[in-house]
Amino acid sequence: MEKTNINENRRFDLGRDFRYRIFSVLMKWETVLILILTAVVITNSFLSPYFLDPVNLLDTTFNFSEKAIIALLMAFVIIAGDIDISVASIVALSSVFMGMASAAGADAPTLVVIGLLSGLAMGSLNGYLITKFKIPSIAVTLGTMSLFRGIAYAILGDQAYTKYPEGFDFFGQGYIGDSPIPFELVLMAVLALGAGYILHRTSFGRQTYAIGCNLQAARFSGVPVDRIRFQIFAVTGLFCGLASVLLTSRILSTRPNIGTGLEFEVITIVILGGIAITGGEGTMIGVILSTFVLGFLKFGMSLLNVPGRVMNILTGALLIFAILVPMALKGLRNSVEMKAQKKL
């Protein structure tokens, strides 16, 4: 109750209290992530001599660039208070469409266009069903998750597409010029900058937060809620299509089970990045930091020959931990704030 009684003046004083300011920077989730990232890098470089090799580190980004690209948009989805669990299935079905086109003799640029467009179409279907019929996003994407992957299975069965045209392997395997910098990493960085700009510097981003904080209030304030949610889901589909192009080009094979479990890893990245599952909170920097935390953690563990299933236990625990800790921190911050108030 006391918290709501602070007037502007005292807020100002509170901000100038040096100890409180240090505390509130320390209590930021991004700071915690930087600390965790540092700890992961230091521990890993002690455990394995191969970890701190620039070429190795750059090459390991291949393993998480595609997930990171989807996570950029998943951040928008979750900030707007929604969720999209169909992303892995969109990746799979886009890949199947590219495989079909490739079997029909399409060249590399056409394949990219097909991948992107099919992703966009599936994302738009999600957005349409969610906004047109006012169905919770979890229900719709649960259905399309099974529908899209089901179509992939219906088309491919136990077969696989493994023939892709010359030059298609560049997107997922290529490097920039002669440098050891992967094309995927550069693409991810550019998209991350763009996503960060849109989320934090444009009215579209602010409206996304507004929807996630309070959908009704946003609607009454004139935010085109349905249009923005539709656009977010459509672009999420587009980015899944892009991720599908990269993934397919990297492994040059399409099976209907491609990317299984990807939605879980993407959501883990976003939640660990400090985006509140209840919507309206979080930053793009957090998402990018958590991409690297998880990516380097997995890289370190794979150097130590930890089996994938065991890594999953750790990721699952980390996901739960990532929610519990900010909740505890918030409680702590509130109580410190109260104490600081009392002192004034």
Add this chain to the structure above:
Amino acid sequence: MKDFLKKREVTLVGLIALLFLAVSLRSPAFASLGNLTDILNDTALLIMVGLAQYLVILTGGIDLSVASIMGLSGMCAALVNKLDPTMPIPLVVLIALGAGLAMGAFNGTLVGLAGISSIIATLGTISIYRGAIFLMSGGEWISAHEMTEGFRMIPDAKFLGVSAIIWYMVLVVLLFAWFMNLTRTGREIYALGGNKTAAKYVGIKDKKVNFLVFSLSGLVSGFAGLLYVARYAAAQNDTASGFELATVAACVIGGVSIAGGSGTVMGVVLGAIFLGIINNALTVINLSPFFQMAIQGFVILAAIVANTIMAQRSERLALARRVL
């Protein structure tokens, strides 16, 4: 509202009858008694776990970890049976139940007591439970010859000519019908899903109810996991993977609102049977089993859209009546 709910189940029975007729016209073998028993045998697990899922969805949450709980408790039971074949079967059943309950209670602690959203908590516990199966089994399968006869007979033993798995299913359905309709806690679950704030104001302890529904969901899933492993005579890492989707589908088709607060035991049972018939029909009319997932996805979406349109229409009707 009551008429509307009643209508929902009637519609579903009509749909099932229609589907039934269409498939048996195409291939008469479908309607044979043997095949019908097969359908019921195959659907029994979906009905049980579907009811567990229904409990959680009623409160406005979702339990994505039911399939992994099935996998882990099935593995526990199979492992115990393999290591000590002399252990009495009731004890093995208790171990599976205990494992399921413990996992459910862990979910319940995260969701109910710590207040984590159910989808995230159970997404996290999926990988923990699946990982635990790997750690316990070392990635190995436990196959039929490593299980005792008694273990494999848990779901298959016949009583009055009907296999045990169906009796268990009937028992679970009756227990659920009693619990949801005739006990105070059951009604509290509905109240909480219908309007959380109002439920709190009338003194319903939401944390306790959330903890309870996840624990019960774990308990039922644990039992189903044992039956699954014994029935298919194999315990592996991916036991029952993807089953969580089928349970949600059964609920949604059965008219359970994903937003919580409405749905019936009978609806879930009919929804599961509807899915079971579709799956069985695919093999009977010689359609590739690879179509199963796509059809399931389509049916889920169609059911959700139908549910929403019907709910919106009844809301509008209620509003119009109030205006008059």
